[in-house]
Amino acid sequence: MSAGEFDYIRWIRGRTPGDPRVLVGPGDDCAVLAPRAAATLVTTDMLMDGVDFILADVGPRAAGRKAMAVNLSDIAAMAGAPTAVVVSAALPQVSPAARGEEGRTLAEEVFHGLREIADRFDVPIVGGDTNTWAGPLVLSVTVLGEVTGRGPALRSGARPGDWVFVTGPVGGSILGRHLAPTPRIAEGQALHRLVALTATIDISDGLTADLNHILEESRCGAVLSADSIPIHPDAMELARRTGRPPLAHALGDGEDFELVFTVSPADGAKLLREQPIAGLRLVKIGECVASGLWLEEGGSRQPLDPAGWVHAL
């Protein structure tokens, strides 16, 4: 058992500081978290080598960072505050000869990546499950959080007339940004305090696909204004390589992990006037309507295909 999972658990425990939110941390059958007054948020996302990252290209630390960041982004999309994380992992077996050193390096590097982002957002890793197998690296992160302010920011409250916003430029994240997204934790909470968010989501599948999730839950439609979509420089660069329009990349690429949200026109006007979120330019990209999903470009309105990244079953 000298180089096995129990040594690794011991190594992790030695690196896990005390936290008033955590009564029992890694090393027992369950972690135990102190009771909290607010409602609990819970979200889980699994990332796989070859699908969500290419381990051979980016290395285990970047994989760990992404796995943590995309999960925290779902807490941000509820305007929540993260309180605890557990991680389960399937680590690829390295050769028996190299196992001692390389295997531990892989496991430790993944943990360093996870912790780097967890520390940045002040959330403790309280437990997990570490396995090895002949397959590729798989990381599954579950984040617990708590509701802030006036309750959870859901997808379901958008109404015709509401304005649609995005928290930053989108598209082309595959050029590298998808590995190091900034979950909009503080920004989500700040918006939630400042205005009445009627619907909120983070962009994982793609701007139109994720907006469409809001529209389905809210049972309304939206018109996006092509000129107003903030196109990331990466979308421009990617468009040069693919020959597709930069706007198509901005609308469809996904993994931007910016927030898309809707507010009343009065709240929307306030946000545009005050731009109250430091370091962020809030952009109005459209308005909700009774039904359908539309793109307005040069005075004409075309239906917009909400296709994004879909896992075919």
Place this chain on the structure above:
Amino acid sequence: MSAGEFDYIRWIRGRTPGDPRVLVGPGDDCAVLAPRAAATLVTTDMLMDGVDFILADVGPRAAGRKAMAVNLSDIAAMAGAPTAVVVSAALPQVSPAARGEEGRTLAEEVFHGLREIADRFDVPIVGGDTNTWAGPLVLSVTVLGEVTGRGPALRSGARPGDWVFVTGPVGGSILGRHLAPTPRIAEGQALHRLVALTATIDISDGLTADLNHILEESRCGAVLSADSIPIHPDAMELARRTGRPPLAHALGDGEDFELVFTVSPADGAKLLREQPIAGLRLVKIGECVASGLWLEEGGSRQPLDPAGWVHAL
């Protein structure tokens, strides 16, 4: 998107009944759980095709059942009550031609297996993440629970003189029982009410390996009595095939998901006298000592290797 993950999520939502513990169920960025007065338990376990089950042999429903049961077993090992579950999955892609039918069948069968066990223990599946990839089936389950009675039953409170118990016969689970374990949820809570559990764990790695986890956390030792170990008929059957002693299988095989626990001699005597857990025979298998892990057999005491199943990193 017709046969994709969103249809699957919709299918799941249609099968998710309302629950007073759940404010927002599957379909938003996070699930939202009602606040609870007790401390929160959280545990996660990942199961992989080829390691924890052979999908081609057992089918997706059995894989789902096992993934749910082994996670609930960790809640049982804290004498806790499960309150909510999230599941992330990497599903193997089937051929494009068969995708519509077979892919959905796989995903739905996994869900049916998960739900079968979750329903039996009255715990709602509140969210998840469904992916497809070229690799084997991976299921990661995270269970939230709450502490009952006098607090969480930890691994760390055993003291020299305490008696060691197991909740049922062990060994040979690989013959089939490992796929359909009964998490000792009700039994763990009942024991916790009846006596002061000084340390508790569930048997996943193996009786000696898991007892050794208790001993390491409790900084003491134990002597097991060979004659008292309840050997499962499966261990006898497996021993006939392997040529190893049935006792070796009972001590080392693992995945029994019975509870191993320690109590004071007074509480231990009470349990033996009353056998208060319906449907279960509690067996005293040894006593805690100052240090070491020993097996007493025919009047002589031999050191016992705590080797169980260890994932080498």
